[in-house]
Amino acid sequence: MKLVEARGLTIRHGDRTILSAVNLSITKGEIVTIVGPNGSGKSTLIKALIGLEKPSQGQVNRAPGLSIGYVPQRLHLDARLPMSVRRFLSLPDRVTDAAAQVALARVGVPGLGARQMAVLSGGQFQRVLLARALLSSPEILILDEPTQGLDQPGVAAFYRLVEEVRAETGVAVLMVSHDLHVVMSATDRVICLNGHVCCEGAPHIVSEAPEYRALFGLGTGGALALYRHVHDHDHDHDHDHDHGHHHHHPAAPRDAADPSRQTHERHDA
Numbered sequence: 001m002k003l004v005e006a007r008g009l010t011i012r013h014g015d016r017t018i019l020s021a022v023n024l025s026i027t028k029g030e031i032v033t034i035v036g037p038n039g040s041g042k043s044t045l046i047k048a049l050i051g052l053e054k055p056s057q058g059q060v061n062r063a064p065g066l067s068i069g070y071v072p073q074r075l076h077l078d079a080r081l082p083m084s085v086r087r088f089l090s091l092p093d094r095v096t097d098a099a100a101q102v103a104l105a106r107v108g109v110p111g112l113g114a115r116q117m118a119v120l121s122g123g124q125f126q127r128v129l130l131a132r133a134l135l136s137s138p139e140i141l142i143l144d145e146p147t148q149g150l151d152q153p154g155v156a157a158f159y160r161l162v163e164e165v166r167a168e169t170g171v172a173v174l175m176v177s178h179d180l181h182v183v184m185s186a187t188d189r190v191i192c193l194n195g196h197v198c199c200e201g202a203p204h205i206v207s208e209a210p211e212y213r214a215l216f217g218l219g220t221g222g223a224l225a226l227y228r229h230v231h232d233h234d235h236d237h238d239h240d241h242d243h244g245h246h247h248h249h250p251a252a253p254r255d256a257a258d259p260s261r262q263t264h265e266r267h268d269a
């Protein structure tokens with residue numbers, strides 16, 4: 001069943017076309033990731049799917065009564081305004097203490113309820129946002145760059161958490177990311193966006209697609225100058241060897257075929 005779909009979605013602001021004839025759909029229980037460079041229209045697409053942006057042409061359809069848990073790209077809270085985590089979870093809809101506790105435990109930050117929002121770390125803040133999004137028992141979670149500002153282990157942990165929640169609840173997930181490599185193992189389908197849908201499919205297929213390579217190419221050839229290298233070791237326990245001991249491969253095909261291998265791309269500029 002389709003939860004949300006866009007058909008021929010075009011969005012213009014003034015005489016600028018931000019999105020052009022975008023088609024996509026998200027079905028029950030799948031994790032879909034939108035990747036694309038800065039300004040490629042990712043947030044605009046998300047807003048259109050939620051109903052915060054009006055199509056200039058085409059249409060957006062949502063399943064009747066669809067419950068959406070949305071985590072925006074940026075949420076600025078005034079640090080001078082006292083706001084506990086517990087109170088934040090009750091905005092805009094009041095939730096019970098029990099429900100708040102369950103939600104916080106679910107995202108791995110139990111007992112944070114009394115803490116002020118302003119003093120949370122980046123990772124805790126993102127988890128609290130996710131907890132709040134989960135409180136409405138959504139059929140789809142929409143996360144706009146949920147790992148912005150987190151370090152690598154924090155990013156990996158957050159995506160693992162999203163996968164766990166999906167496995168437990170069957171919620172569909174649509175998220176935005178800049179980098180395919182970090183979501184490779186945590187997503188079913190990738191949509192590469194650059195004002196239009198450049199390519200779409202399973203992560204390893206998209207990473208090999210010429211359209212994707214043109215944007216996120218290897219070496220200094222790509223617009224975003226990324227390179228990929230393959231590790232045979234565990235990053236968490238092997239920091240000493242983290243520099244200079246890698247074999248740098250141009251996107252080894254065996255790597256794409258075997259998701260258990262760790263693959264990284266790095267900004268090379």
Ligand SMILES: Nc1ncnc2c1ncn2[C@@H]1O[C@H](COP(=O)(O)OP(=O)(O)OP(=O)(O)O)[C@@H](O)[C@H]1O
Binds near residue numbers: 013
């Ligand atoms: N309300 C608006 N009026 C005019 N231009 C807009 C408006 N909203 C977005 N844009 C423009 O549309 C383009 C796409 O913006 P959007 O925020 O969707 O990109 P993005 O892919 O999410 O970028 P980033 O990765 O930097 O977050 C940008 O050039 C932006 O300036």
